[in-house]
Each structure stands twice: as C-alpha cells, then as structure tokens.
Amino acid sequence: MGRLFGTDGVRGLANRDITAELAVDLAVSAAHVLADVGAFEGRASDRPTAIVGRDTRSSGEFLEAAVVAGLASAGVDVTVVGVVPTPAVAWLTASTGADLGVMLSASHNAMPDNGIKFFARGGHKLADEIENQIEERLGEPWDRPTGAGVGRVLVDANAGARYVDYLLGTIDVSLSGLRVVVDCANGAASEVSPEALRRAGAEVIAIHAAPDGWNINEGCGSTHVDALAKAVIENSADVGIAHDGDADRCLAVAADGSIIDGDHILAILATSLRDGGRLTGNTVVTTVMANLGFKVAMESAGIVVVETAVGDRYVLEEMRASGYALGGEQSGHVVMSEFATTGDGVLTALHLLARMAQTGLPLAELAAMVEKFPQILVNVGGVDKTALDSNAGVRAALMQAEDELAGRGRVLLRPSGTEPVIRVMVEAATSEDAERLAGAIAAVVSAELAID
Numbered sequence: 001m002g003r004l005f006g007t008d009g010v011r012g013l014a015n016r017d018i019t020a021e022l023a024v025d026l027a028v029s030a031a032h033v034l035a036d037v038g039a040f041e042g043r044a045s046d047r048p049t050a051i052v053g054r055d056t057r058s059s060g061e062f063l064e065a066a067v068v069a070g071l072a073s074a075g076v077d078v079t080v081v082g083v084v085p086t087p088a089v090a091w092l093t094a095s096t097g098a099d100l101g102v103m104l105s106a107s108h109n110a111m112p113d114n115g116i117k118f119f120a121r122g123g124h125k126l127a128d129e130i131e132n133q134i135e136e137r138l139g140e141p142w143d144r145p146t147g148a149g150v151g152r153v154l155v156d157a158n159a160g161a162r163y164v165d166y167l168l169g170t171i172d173v174s175l176s177g178l179r180v181v182v183d184c185a186n187g188a189a190s191e192v193s194p195e196a197l198r199r200a201g202a203e204v205i206a207i208h209a210a211p212d213g214w215n216i217n218e219g220c221g222s223t224h225v226d227a228l229a230k231a232v233i234e235n236s237a238d239v240g241i242a243h244d245g246d247a248d249r250c251l252a253v254a255a256d257g258s259i260i261d262g263d264h265i266l267a268i269l270a271t272s273l274r275d276g277g278r279l280t281g282n283t284v285v286t287t288v289m290a291n292l293g294f295k296v297a298m299e300s301a302g303i304v305v306v307e308t309a310v311g312d313r314y315v316l317e318e319m320r321a322s323g324y325a326l327g328g329e330q331s332g333h334v335v336m337s338e339f340a341t342t343g344d345g346v347l348t349a350l351h352l353l354a355r356m357a358q359t360g361l362p363l364a365e366l367a368a369m370v371e372k373f374p375q376i377l378v379n380v381g382g383v384d385k386t387a388l389d390s391n392a393g394v395r396a397a398l399m400q401a402e403d404e405l406a407g408r409g410r411v412l413l414r415p416s417g418t419e420p421v422i423r424v425m426v427e428a429a430t431s432e433d434a435e436r437l438a439g440a441i442a443a444v445v446s447a448e449l450a451i452d
Contacts, residue, residue: 004138005131007311011106011115014059018114020066027070027102029137030118033130035076035099047151051096051119053081053089053159054104055188055246058213059114063104067116071102072151073144081159083211085188085247086117087344088163094123094341095166105188105246108223111216123341124320125313164196167347170339171354176201178353181240181253183228184209185221189247193346197241200350205235217244222251222332222345229257239353239363242332243345248312249332250345252352254364262330263294264367265352269334270303270326271369272355278325278338279303285318285327287311292410292427293372301369310414312343373409374431376438378424383449385415385422397444401426401437409434411441420451 004010010026012018035048050071054060064080071078076099081092086103093101101119109115118126118134126134145151180202184190186209194206207227208220220227222242232240232253240253252260266284273279283304286294290307298305306324308314312333319327319337328334333343340347356363388394394413401411409428416423422445426438 004135007313008107009103009115009117011109011113013112014057014063014114018059018063018116020062023063023066023116024070025138026116026134027067028074028142029134029140030100030102031071031074031076032137032142033133034118034120035074047075047077048099049077049079049096051079051081051089051092051098051101052104053084053086053092053102056083056186056190056211056213056216057104057106057111057114057245060104063114063116067102067104068153072153074142074151075145075149076151078151078153079159080153080155082155082157083188083191084160084163085192085344085346087248087340087342087347088160088192090119090123090342091163091166091340092123092159093119093121103246107246107248108217108221108244111214111218119341125316125342160192164192164199167196167350168199170347171200171350173354173357174201175353175357178239178357179203179205179235179237180353181205181207181228181231181235181237182209182349183207183220183222183225183231183240183242184247185217185243185245186211186215187217187221187243187245187247189243189346193241193243193247193349196346196350197353200353202353205231205237207231221245222249225251225253225259229253229259233257239356241349244332247345248343250334250348250352251332252349252363254367255362256364258364260363260367262328262332262334263291263372264370265332265334265348266326266328267294267297267301267370268355268366269336269348269351270298271301272351272358273326274301274303280323280325283322283324285315285324287315287329288412288414289330289425291330291370291372291375293370297370316342373427373429374434375425375427376431376434378438378442379416380422380424380442380445381420382451383420383422383445384451385420387449388413388415388422388445391448393448394445397441401441404437411437413441413445422449
C-alpha cells in the first residue's frame with residue numbers, strides 16, 4: 001500500500017477512496033497524534049479542541065459527520081464551522097487556540113472527489129513525519145473515553161463572518177472605485193469573498209456563487225478562467241478574481257481579459273511589500289516552476305528569489321524556516337505569512353486590489369513588470385522515473401538544449417510524484433523554440449527511459 005497522505009492531505013474519490021470509515025479512523029488517529037488525547041484526564045475543562053470546516057461538495061456533509069464523530073469519540077471537543085475556505089479553518093485553529101483543525105475539501109478537483117486536510121496547533125500544515133505518525137496509528141487499539149470524557153460538539157455559525165472581519169483588518173486602503181468580478185467556483189468562497197470585497201469598498205459582481213453541492217469547480221473558478229474573462233469584459237470591470245473550490249488560490253483577469261497568474265500576482269505583492277518595508281530579507285519564495293520572466297523581473301527590482309520544489313507545502317516550509325514574508329506558486333497559491341499560515345485566495349485578492357487602489361494603476365500595467373517567457377510542458381508517460389538522473393542520453397539532450405538557449409531560457413525535467421511520468425518543461429524566447437526543444441527532449445526521454 002502506498003502512502004495515504006499526498007501533497008495536500010488525503011484525497012480521492014468520495015465514498016470509494018475517501019470513505020466514512022476512513023474519515024472516522026483518520027480523525028481518531030489525528031486526535032491521538034495532534035491533540036495528545038492520552039495526556040488529558042477526561043475532565044471537560046482539560047479536553048483538547050478541534051475546528052472542522054468543509055467546502056460545498058455534497059460528500060462533505062457525510063464526511064464532516066464522520067470526522068466529528070471520530071474526534072468526539074476520542075475525547076476532543078469539536079467546533080463545526082460549516083462551509084468556509086481552507087485558510088479560514090487554518091486561521092480559526094490558530095485564533096481560537098485549538099489543538100487541531102480539519103478541512104474537508106479536494107480543492108480544485110472535480111466534485112466527485114473529496115479530501116481531508118489537517119492543521120496542527122497554530123494553523124500550520126503538517127510535516128511529513130507527523131502525517132506518517134497519523135498513518136502508523138490508524139486502527140491501533142485505544143482506550144475509549146466514556147461519560148464526561150467524551151467530546152462535545154458545538155456549531156459556530158458566525159465563524160465565516162469573523163474570518164471576513166479579520167481579513168478586512170489586514171488592508172488600510174479603500175477599494176472604492178474598483179469594479180470587480182469575482183468567480184467563486186461555486187465553492188467555499190461563495191459568501192465570504194464577495195462580502196469581503198464589498199465591505200472593502202469595491203463594487204462586486206459575483207459569478208458562480210450559487211453552490212448546490214454538485215457544481216463546485218464545474219467549468220468555473222481558477223482552473224477555468226475563460227468565463228471570468230468574458231464576464232470582466234461584458235461588465236466593463238476593472239479586474240476579475242478567480243478562486244478554486246476551497247479558496248486557497250487566487251488568479252486574476254485584467255480589464256482587457258488577459259490572464260494574470262500567480263507569478264504576476266507574486267511580483268506585484270513583492271514590490272508592494274518592498275515599498276512598504278515589509279518584505280523580509282528583501283526575498284520572495286517560489287517554486288522551480290516559476291516562469292523565468294518572474295525571476296528576471298525580481299532581479300530588476302532588486303528582490304531575491306528563493307526556489308523550492310513544486311508544492312505550496314515546500315514554499316511554506318522554506319518561509320517558516322527563514323522567516324520570509326511572501327511566497328507562492330504560479331497556480332495562484334500565495335502565502336502572506338504576516339497574516340496567514342497558508343495560501344489564502346481572499347486575502348491575496350484584497351491585497352492585490354489594494355495595490356491597484358494605492359497606485360491608481362490598472363492591473364495590466366502592474367503585471368507588465370513580468371514579461372513571460374513562452375513555457376511548454378510535455379508529460380512523458382510509461383517511463384522509469386528512477387533512471388532519469390543517471391541516463392547519459394537524457395543528460396546529453398538536456399545539455400544540448402541548454403547550450404542552444406544560452407541563458408535566454410531554461411529546461412526542467414521533473415518526475416511526477418504519483419505517476420510513471422516525467423514532466424519536460426522548456427522556456428525560451430519564442431514559442432517555436434520552446435515547443436521544438438521540449439519535443440526533442442521528450443522524444444529522448446521516451447526512447448531512453450521506456451518501461452519494457
């Protein structure tokens with residue numbers, strides 16, 4: 001059996017991979033690991049506490065019930081906060097002093113999937129070793145509490161409103177005069193994002209903000225921005241904001257319908273924080289997949305770029321280890337550690353719009369500092385990932401491409417974490433060069449590393 005935890009919690013097809021039974025067992029095991037249940041004496045005042053939230057998927061209803069049952073049966077007092085963004089659960093875990101938080105969501109995945117994400121005390125994502133401990137303790141014998149030792153369950157209907165209040169306190173400029181279209185992906189942001197933007201002063205047009213349990217991420221949100229671009233133009237809006245299902249991402253659309261991705265947003269926020277003297281170490285953290293144009297722009301702005309492996313958890317680890325204030329990914333996960341312990345799409349939107357209001361510049365002009373290099377990604381399947389680093393033919397093809405690019409582009413070969421696939425990414429001065437070189441390298445990878 002492979003590792004249960006993936007790059008962001010436990011995720012799979014709801015009621016097939018992610019079952020009620022698994023949710024109960026994971027909750028019990030997480031209680032034992034994260035809440036130190038065994039150290040509590042069973043008195044009500046001594047019990048550990050947990051925050052549980054979910055996105056709008058219909059399967060979240062029964063999975064929420066299962067997680068709550070598991071935690072309470074293990075002696076944890078549970079506060080159920082209902083449909084809120086993932087970063088809201090992280091913030092609530094930290095702000096209430098809870099011992100752990102649980103979010104039921106599969107983020108940008110299609111509706112049939114769901115997932116279980118855990119946060120430790122302080123609202124932080126779990127390190128690999130903690131996830132391993134939770135897996136190892138699944139199904140272990142344990143002494144069940146009885147009587148007053150059993151956890152209680154409360155419902156907090158105002159948690160989302162308090163989260164919005166908190167977010168509004170992180171900006172000090174009015175968004176008055178900005179017309180904004182926000183695509184809520186029929187997900188967890190459907191109430192809080194329009195509310196936050198309106199209260200910040202913007203004129204807000206909300207689309208895909210009517211979740212019915214089945215329409216989350218369906219042709220909308222940060223993975224389908226065409227609908228948002230169309231709405232921005234039709235409504236003569238200044239900007240569009242796109243979230244994913246659990247609202248830990250933010251992408252944007254300029255007034256002309258052009259897409260503003262995570263690299264652009266990260267650059268805009270980095271210069272904003274630098275100008276305000278709040279960019280710790282004059283450094284921004286991103287992954288190896290960030291476009292070369294982003295790095296060139298940051299170098300021109302005198303900002304240091306630190307790279308990590310792909311995945312917001314690795315960005316977070318580097319930020320926490322070094323105390324950096326800003327990091328993120330091209331996908332729109334942006335972490336502002338002064339205000340949040342994880343990527344927060346609504347927080348990102350507020351600060352992006354605040355930069356527009358502060359400078360009086362349109363989004364397209366702010367984003368123009370990043371001149372994107374054409375980027376081509378080719379997935380080569382049916383290959384032996386373990387032989388990538390040692391294969392002479394692949395190394396020769398890589399060196400030949402890098403010599404041809406001569407510093408005006410780059411090549412990245414990256415094994416998939418879950419499939420027998422190697423991803424070939426090439427950036428070059430022209431799309432034609434990027435496509436040609438990516439195709440040539442992919443052909444060598446396929447021929448040299450094919451699984452018999």
